[in-house]
Amino acid sequence: MNLLTLFRRRPSAPVARERLQVxxxxxxxxxxGSDLIAVLQEEILAVIAKHVALDRDKVQIKxxxxxxxxxxxxxxxxxxxxxxxxxxxxxxxx
Amino acid sequence: MAQVVVVTSGKGGVGKTTSxxxxxxxxxxxxxxxxxxDFDVGxxxxxxxxxxxxRVVFDLVNxxxxxxxxxxxxxxxKRLENLSxxxxxxxxxxxxxxxxxVERIIGELRERFDWILCDSPAGIERGATLAxxxxxxxxxxxxxxxxxxxxxxxxxxxxxxxxxxxxxxxxIDKHLLLTRxxxxxxxxxxxxxxxxxxxxxxxxxxxxxxxxxxVLRASNLGAPVTLASPNSAPARAYIEAARRLKGExxxxxxxxxxxxxxxxxxxxxxxxx
Numbered sequence: 001m002n003l004l005t006l007f008r009r010r011p012s013a014p015v016a017r018e019r020l021q022v023x024x025x026x027x028x029x030x031x032x033g034s035d036l037i038a039v040l041q042e043e044i045l046a047v048i049a050k051h052v053a054l055d056r057d058k059v060q061i062k063x064x065x066x067x068x069x070x071x072x073x074x075x076x077x078x079x080x081x082x083x084x085x086x087x088x089x090x091x092x093x094x
Numbered sequence: 095m096a097q098v099v100v101v102t103s104g105k106g107g108v109g110k111t112t113s114x115x116x117x118x119x120x121x122x123x124x125x126x127x128x129x130x131x132d133f134d135v136g137x138x139x140x141x142x143x144x145x146x147x148x149r150v151v152f153d154l155v156n157x158x159x160x161x162x163x164x165x166x167x168x169x170x171x172k173r174l175e176n177l178s179x180x181x182x183x184x185x186x187x188x189x190x191x192x193x194x195x196v197e198r199i200i201g202e203l204r205e206r207f208d209w210i211l212c213d214s215p216a217g218i219e220r221g222a223t224l225a226x227x228x229x230x231x232x233x234x235x236x237x238x239x240x241x242x243x244x245x246x247x248x249x250x251x252x253x254x255x256x257x258x259x260x261x262x263x264x265x266i267d268k269h270l271l272l273t274r275x276x277x278x279x280x281x282x283x284x285x286x287x288x289x290x291x292x293x294x295x296x297x298x299x300x301x302x303x304x305x306x307x308x309v310l311r312a313s314n315l316g317a318p319v320t321l322a323s324p325n326s327a328p329a330r331a332y333i334e335a336a337r338r339l340k341g342e343x344x345x346x347x348x349x350x351x352x353x354x355x356x357x358x359x360x361x362x363x364x365x366x367x
Contacts (some may be wrong), residue, residue, distance in 0.1 A: 009311075012310075012311040012314035012315050013314055013318075015314055016313075016315075017125070018163055018313035019142070019147065019316060022148065023147050023148075029159060057163050057166075058351075059166075060166070061151045061152075061166065062149070063148070063149055063150070063151045064148050064149060065147075065148040065149075066148060070148075078219065
């Protein structure tokens with residue numbers, strides 16, 4: 001580490017600060033029982049399960065928590081009687 | 095055959111999580127198929143050091159309790175496709191882990207990966223003993239400082255008695271990873287020397303990781319130091335340690351004390367720690 005690299009590099013602490021803010025907002029939500037993403041995930045799956053037999057092992061859930069936008073992707077195999085299997089994709093943006 | 099490695103220390107704050115992330119990434123960078131597993135239930139941090147904290151859906155406890163399949167809980171690294179993370183739960187406590195559940199998951203991980211690195215929680219309680227239980231090898235992370243060395247000695251005792259391998263009459267391979275090493279302070283006699291620690295603990299040395307601001311920068315950015323600054327001194331030390339873990343014979347070179355500059359002399363300490 002010399003002076004040149006010291007000047008060239010952007011400071012990393014602001015990145016750390018932003019990451020912690022997003023993370024802690026979520027952690028506190030979980031402890032307070034108000035994790036919106038987790039609630040959405042459960043309710044979306046419950047709605048689908050009302051209409052089709054849902055195999056929880058075949059549900060793929062991808063999550064990216066962010067500020068101001070989080071994305072929740074739920075990839076479900078929806079069995080169909082008339083046609084071959086379709087894949088439904090639900091994306092929630094709270 | 096898959097290798098299960100526990101990264102442990104007894105004492106907290108010595109660099110277990112940093113070392114798990116860095117060794118895991120270094121092994122993956124050399125082409126191995128690697129998973130890093132966070133056993134610190136209730137106080138997880140490996141996700142943060144790996145930069146995957148926004149993507150956690152399910153965790154180790156969910157898989158142990160059968161609420162999620164292993165494949166649903168594994169998070170693949172965005173930079174290295176052959177590196178995965180199994181996060182710990184943040185909301186539960188370590189009693190949520192059962193011995194049978196952990197054994198089953200380690201068994202499933204053995205079928206999918208070449209290397210399974212288990213990041214142990216600090217202490218010698220249930221979480222730490224579960225993390226070491228099924229290990230083939232142990233990396234004992236130690237600082238050159240009296241309480242860390244004492245705690246490492248205690249952990250070595252547990253590795254020789256509480257692991258499955260030990261109970262079956264075998265011996266677990268133990269390696270010493272000396273972290274946060276400050277060669278200048280050691281040369282001034284302010285810090286235990288490498289030889290002192292090796293003589294006291296008498297297990298083979300895996301590597302010496304120098305104290306460096308590159309490690310802090312990497313954790314700020316959410317990337318193992320071997321990915322964030324691959325040419326830095328700590329990254330090179332971790333990459334060599336990973337090669338030794340794979341069985342390569344590489345000579346360990348003692349980090350030399352950097353000469354103190356004018357400013358360092360003026361203020362009685364090094365300008366860049």
